[in-house]
Amino acid sequence: MDTTQLLKGVLDVAVLAVLDERDSYxxxxxxxxxxxxxxxxxxxxxxxxxxxxxxxxxxxxxxxPSEEGPHRKYYGLNATGRTTLDGSRATWRRxxxxxxxxxxxxxxx
Amino acid sequence: MDTTQLLKGVLDVAVLAVLDERDSYxxxxxxxxxxxxxxxxxxxxxxxxxxxxxxxxxxxxxxxPSEEGPHRKYYGLNATGRTTLDGSRATWRRxxxxxxxxxxxxxxx
DNA sequence: GCGCGGTACTTCGCAATGCGCAATAGTGTG
DNA sequence: CACACTATTGCGCATTGCGAAGTACCGCGC
Numbered sequence: 001m002d003t004t005q006l007l008k009g010v011l012d013v014a015v016l017a018v019l020d021e022r023d024s025y026x027x028x029x030x031x032x033x034x035x036x037x038x039x040x041x042x043x044x045x046x047x048x049x050x051x052x053x054x055x056x057x058x059x060x061x062x063x064x065p066s067e068e069g070p071h072r073k074y075y076g077l078n079a080t081g082r083t084t085l086d087g088s089r090a091t092w093r094r095x096x097x098x099x100x101x102x103x104x105x106x107x108x109x
Numbered sequence: 110m111d112t113t114q115l116l117k118g119v120l121d122v123a124v125l126a127v128l129d130e131r132d133s134y135x136x137x138x139x140x141x142x143x144x145x146x147x148x149x150x151x152x153x154x155x156x157x158x159x160x161x162x163x164x165x166x167x168x169x170x171x172x173x174p175s176e177e178g179p180h181r182k183y184y185g186l187n188a189t190g191r192t193t194l195d196g197s198r199a200t201w202r203r204x205x206x207x208x209x210x211x212x213x214x215x216x217x218x
Numbered sequence: 219g220c221g222c223g224g225t226a227c228t229t230c231g232c233a234a235t236g237c238g239c240a241a242t243a244g245t246g247t248g
Numbered sequence: 249c250a251c252a253c254t255a256t257t258g259c260g261c262a263t264t265g266c267g268a269a270g271t272a273c274c275g276c277g278c
Binding site: 021 | 130145146215
Binding site for chain 2: 224227236
C-alpha cells in the first residue's frame with residue numbers, strides 16, 4: 001500500500017518532531033523517521049522539507065565538518081519552529097480523530 | 110490552520126467510507142463529509158475524487174433525474190471499492206498510529 | 219415574467235509537495 | 249582501483265486538492 005499521499009503535509013510535523021528531540025542532519029533525519037515507522041519516506045523529500053522549513057524561518061542551520069565522511073548540515077528548531085510544531089501537532093490530532101471517527105462510524109459490523 | 114495537505118490521500122478513503130454507508134451523489138457527499146468534521150473540504154475536490162474512483166473501477170454510477178432540482182449522479186461501492194476501502198482503512202490506521210507515536214514520543218514534558 | 223438563491227455538475231489551470239534519478243564528493247574496505 | 253556507504257544538491261515529474269467560472273435546473277417572492 002502506498003503511503004506517499006498520506007505523508008503530504010505530515011512530513012513537516014514529523015521532521016519538526018525529531019528535530020525537537022535533538023538537532024540533526026538530513027541523512028540522520030531520514031534514518032530516524034524510518035526507524036519511527038515511516039519506512040517509505042524518500043531522502044529527497046526530507047532534504048526538501050528541511051530546506052523548506054529553513055527558508056520558512058523555522059530552523060537554524062550550521063555545518064559540521066566530519067572526519068568520518070562528508071560534511072553534515074545540522075538543523076535545529078528555533079522559537080518559530082517550536083510554535084509551528086505545537087500548532088501542527090494539535091492540527092494533526094484534531095484531523096486524525098476526525099478521520100478515525102468517520103472510519104469507525106461507517107465500519108462494517 | 111490549513112488542513113489542505115492533510116487531506117491528500119485521505120479524501121479517497123473518506124469518500125469511500127460515506128459511500129459504504131449508502132449510495133450518494135457529489136453534492137451530498139460534500140455535505141456529509143463536512144458534517145463529519147472535514148469542514149474545509151472543497152466541492153471540486155470531491156467531484157474530482159468521485160470521478161477518479163469511478164475511473165479506477167471502484168464505484169458504480171447511475172443518474173437519477175430529480176424533480177426537485179438538477180439531476181443527481183449517484184455513486185455506490187462495488188466489490189473493488191469495498192476491498193479498496195478495507196485496505197485503505199487499515200493503511201490509514203497503521204499510519205495514524207505511527208504518527209501519533211512519533212508525536213507523543215517527542216512531545217515536551 | 220424576472221431576478222434570486224439553492225442545488226448539482228463540469229472544465230480549466232494552478233499550487234503544493236513527495237519522489238526518482240543523476241551528479242558530486244568524501245571515507246574506508248577488499 | 250572498484251565498490252559501498254555516507255551526505256548533500258538540483259531537476260523535473262506525478263498526484264491531488266482547490267478556486268473560479270460556466271452551465272443548468274428548480275421554487276419563491278415581487
